[in-house]
Amino acid sequence: ATSGGARLFELPADLRGHDMGDAAVTRYSPGSVDDALRAKLAQSGAEDAFFVADLGEVYRQYAQWTKLLPRVQPFFAVKCNPDALVIKLLARLGAGFDCASKGELMQVLSEGVSAGNIIYAHPCKPASHLRYAAAQGVKLMTFDNADELEKISELHPGAKAVLRILADDSSALCRLGLKFGAEPGSAAALLRTAIRLGVQVVGVSFHVGSGCKSEAAFSDAVERARCVFDQAAALGLQLSLLDVGGGFPGRNDTTGLDFNVVARVLSAAIDRHFPQDAYAHVRVIAEPGRYFVASAFSLAVNVVARRRIEGEGTESYMYYVNDGVYGSFNCIVFDHQSPRPRLLHTRGELGVAAGTLFKSSIWGPTCDSIDCIVPSGLLLPELRIGDWLVFDGMGAYTLCAASRFNGFKLSDIVYVDSERALL
Numbered sequence: 001a002t003s004g005g006a007r008l009f010e011l012p013a014d015l016r017g018h019d020m021g022d023a024a025v026t027r028y029s030p031g032s033v034d035d036a037l038r039a040k041l042a043q044s045g046a047e048d049a050f051f052v053a054d055l056g057e058v059y060r061q062y063a064q065w066t067k068l069l070p071r072v073q074p075f076f077a078v079k080c081n082p083d084a085l086v087i088k089l090l091a092r093l094g095a096g097f098d099c100a101s102k103g104e105l106m107q108v109l110s111e112g113v114s115a116g117n118i119i120y121a122h123p124c125k126p127a128s129h130l131r132y133a134a135a136q137g138v139k140l141m142t143f144d145n146a147d148e149l150e151k152i153s154e155l156h157p158g159a160k161a162v163l164r165i166l167a168d169d170s171s172a173l174c175r176l177g178l179k180f181g182a183e184p185g186s187a188a189a190l191l192r193t194a195i196r197l198g199v200q201v202v203g204v205s206f207h208v209g210s211g212c213k214s215e216a217a218f219s220d221a222v223e224r225a226r227c228v229f230d231q232a233a234a235l236g237l238q239l240s241l242l243d244v245g246g247g248f249p250g251r252n253d254t255t256g257l258d259f260n261v262v263a264r265v266l267s268a269a270i271d272r273h274f275p276q277d278a279y280a281h282v283r284v285i286a287e288p289g290r291y292f293v294a295s296a297f298s299l300a301v302n303v304v305a306r307r308r309i310e311g312e313g314t315e316s317y318m319y320y321v322n323d324g325v326y327g328s329f330n331c332i333v334f335d336h337q338s339p340r341p342r343l344l345h346t347r348g349e350l351g352v353a354a355g356t357l358f359k360s361s362i363w364g365p366t367c368d369s370i371d372c373i374v375p376s377g378l379l380l381p382e383l384r385i386g387d388w389l390v391f392d393g394m395g396a397y398t399l400c401a402a403s404r405f406n407g408f409k410l411s412d413i414v415y416v417d418s419e420r421a422l423l
């Protein structure tokens with residue numbers, strides 16, 4: 001890292017061409033997140049909101065994964081953050097990819113990822129997307145119903161199908177089981193349908209829910225998966241893939257679930273239900289999204305306007321900033337997050353001297369009143385127009401679902417690489 005403000009470098013040639021709507025990749029710097037924040041703010045006229053993405057943090061998360069879950073190969077869930085540099089880095093490190101659509105398949109394949117390192121992990125696929133997967137040789141894909149098997153047998157007869165079963169996601173922030181996952185009781189019938197249609201079933205997957213709060217959900221689901229392996233064996237099918245899905249916590253996220261604990265409990269469950277000696281033929285994969293990227297992206301927003309409210313003997317402030325709920329903060333609505341800021345002043349200094357604190361609320365830039373990032377009650381020192389706030393932990397389910405409602409642009413991304421992971 002550099003001190004006194006990072007030097008900013010142009011992106012290396014092979015890393016250009018990134019496309020994230022109109023969110024421009026501006027620079028590449030080997031320093032830390034706070035170096036990049038200072039350097040960016042030192043630029044005259046800096047006003048637009050921007051992300052600082054630390055590829056080194058993605059690298060550290062990957063290193064931690066291989067240390068704590070050595071039996072499980074991660075397939076990054078692209079939907080969580082389809083950032084080209086994140087994909088490039090994870091591909092270089094040896095990860096596979098979980099794609100949800102033709103668009104994601106195209107993106108990952110265009111990054112040079114081989115079809116064999118992709119799982120099309122959507123149980124309900126449009127026909128044209130399925131045809132595209134077939135044409136590209138992407139074979140691994142999930143299903144959870146008989147109609148999907150009919151479609152696969154017709155449009156992608158060479159597919160290697162993975163039966164997604166329902167897991168207990170009752171504690172998760174996002175309960176995916178409301179929409180997907182076969183009841184374990186229907187697994188045998190689905191396997192028989194697959195045999196009748198000539199669809200090759202190779203394994204079982206589940207998802208404990210995104211933002212899962214219970215490590216027991218993982219071990220319980222592994223046990224359920226083992227039951228399906230046994231049912232398949234009784235039908236003469238030897239399954240060879242266990243996909244333990246996503247739902248792993250990001251570093252410092254608010255679910256209270258610790259990745260170390262999840263890894264320990266999950267590893268023990270895999271070793272118990274799929275002991276290495278008897279199940280050496282079984283490949284174990286996972287589909288983590290949030291885990292890799294949540295802590296790697298910080299979002300800096302600028303106070304573009306404010307309103308001072310005088311009550312009886314009280315003073316409070318409403319601050320209007322230039323990214324909001326219709327933009328990167330859509331995670332408040334879709335991902336049930338409650339982001340909280342730290343202060344960053346225009347002088348380029350992080351943090352702020354203690355002073356009188358005022359009740360404050362933070363609002364996004366659009367004309368809609370639902371566009372509220374932090375409701376009143378937050379205690380902040382008095383901010384001025386032009387001051388900066390930083391929201392850490394903004395890498396998961398943020399920019400990927402942002403809109404340009406009211407004509408506002410998507411926030412730019414500045415990259416740093418604190419581990420020189422991509423250099």
Ligand code: PLP
Nearest residue numbers: 077210246247248287288289290
């Ligand atoms: N796999 C599938 C099929 C998903 O739908 C999702 C998220 O919606 C993920 C993986 C990633 O989940 P997470 O980000 O919680 O790890």
